[in-house]
Amino acid sequence: MTISSLNTTMKVGMFGMSKIMPTPYFVMYENKLMQNLNKLKELEEKTNVHILHTVKSFNQSSVLPTISEKLSGISITSPKELGMAQTANAKHIHLYAPAFKYDVLESMSKDISTLSLNSLNQWETFKTLIVSKGLRINPKLSLEIPEHCNPNVTDSRLGIDAVEFLDNYHNNSNQFNQLEGLHFHALFQDKGEGFTLLIQYIEKNYSAVLPKLKWINLGGGHDFTSPNYDVDTFVKLLNDFESSYPNIKIYFEPGETVTQSCGDFVTTVLDIVTVNKKQIAILDTSIETHLLDVAIVQQKLKVQNTNQEPTPYLYELSGNSCLQGDIIGTYFFTKDLQVGEQIIFEDMMPYTMVKMTKFNGMEKAKFYLV
Numbered sequence: 001m002t003i004s005s006l007n008t009t010m011k012v013g014m015f016g017m018s019k020i021m022p023t024p025y026f027v028m029y030e031n032k033l034m035q036n037l038n039k040l041k042e043l044e045e046k047t048n049v050h051i052l053h054t055v056k057s058f059n060q061s062s063v064l065p066t067i068s069e070k071l072s073g074i075s076i077t078s079p080k081e082l083g084m085a086q087t088a089n090a091k092h093i094h095l096y097a098p099a100f101k102y103d104v105l106e107s108m109s110k111d112i113s114t115l116s117l118n119s120l121n122q123w124e125t126f127k128t129l130i131v132s133k134g135l136r137i138n139p140k141l142s143l144e145i146p147e148h149c150n151p152n153v154t155d156s157r158l159g160i161d162a163v164e165f166l167d168n169y170h171n172n173s174n175q176f177n178q179l180e181g182l183h184f185h186a187l188f189q190d191k192g193e194g195f196t197l198l199i200q201y202i203e204k205n206y207s208a209v210l211p212k213l214k215w216i217n218l219g220g221g222h223d224f225t226s227p228n229y230d231v232d233t234f235v236k237l238l239n240d241f242e243s244s245y246p247n248i249k250i251y252f253e254p255g256e257t258v259t260q261s262c263g264d265f266v267t268t269v270l271d272i273v274t275v276n277k278k279q280i281a282i283l284d285t286s287i288e289t290h291l292l293d294v295a296i297v298q299q300k301l302k303v304q305n306t307n308q309e310p311t312p313y314l315y316e317l318s319g320n321s322c323l324q325g326d327i328i329g330t331y332f333f334t335k336d337l338q339v340g341e342q343i344i345f346e347d348m349m350p351y352t353m354v355k356m357t358k359f360n361g362m363e364k365a366k367f368y369l370v
Contacts, residue, residue, distance in 0.1 A: 134181025185219025
């Protein structure tokens with residue numbers, strides 16, 4: 001079969017779709033999304049916390065209104081994301097970015113609910129802005145987190161050094177008279193152990209500040225919808241904290257946990273070449289266009305019909321760009337691959353479509369909700 005005659009489409013009856021859809025595309029399963037949203041809503045009700053969807057993790061306009069309806073609000077970083085949150089009828093909009101231009105933040109301030117500023121410089125610049133303001137703090141917790149996404153590192157630009165903030169607060173608390181919130185983003189794919197350390201750290205070190213606050217944002221990295229998340233400990237810790245500080249509303253802005261395990265990425269094998277006895281399957285995708293986390297952090301993707309243990313069917317999956325390094329990964333399949341066969345990457349909703357490009361002239365992948 002020649003490449004020009006390949007049929008890179010798939011009749012996906014197993015996804016509940018009746019039409020033949022051209023690959024590559026992302027497909028989200030509505031029933032799985034609702035399971036996650038219902039679990040998060042139940043967690044909100046058990047603890048009286050407010051969970052905000054992080055738009056930078058998933059921003060499909062056809063789905064955001066559903067997420068917004070179920071959860072307490074949306075977390076954003078820019079005017080464009082503000083427009084998305086407004087279109088989705090978000091009940092609460094939280095804004096954070098490492099730095100702001102004055103005219104941009106001033107124009108956004110009337111449309112947001114809460115704001116986290118990233119430095120003492122930004123605090124001095126914007127503290128008279130009429131909006132509920134907080135400061136992001138780097139607690140520098142010692143947690144096992146991949147370096148590329150660890151906000152606790154000592155030289156991180158994300159958040160004010162905790163010691164620096166506390167020294168400034170204790171030396172002259174009047175400069176923080178308009179401070180209404182604190183923001184701690186310290187976790188990554190946490191099942192509850194890190195949250196325990198974070199809440200204990202806050203209670204121990206911010207006792208002078210907490211009674212004067214209206215809210216705390218405990219950031220992302222909470223793996224709430226994982227079956228292994230320690231819900232009981234989470235509920236107890238929060239209920240105890242809220243009993244001590246009834247003046248404080250608690251916000252979370254998890255990214256992955258809202259849409260994890262809710263959808264896949266479907267591609268087609270365009271060709272199979274053998275180089276130095278290695279079989280290489282070339283797919284109608286690219287790490288530079290549809291799978292940037294593979295390129296940036298060497299993420300190992302989950303692929304259907306593969307094994308962890310060795311099999312006779314070892315293939316390197318590669319992209320169709322002109323970049324030599326366009327390599328997705330090496331996998332043991334359960335059978336020989338064929339040209340025209342579909343390769344399905346699992347759990348591909350968070351931090352995928354939001355990063356798509358048109359590198360090398362490739363089109364962005366379509367999105368379907370089924």
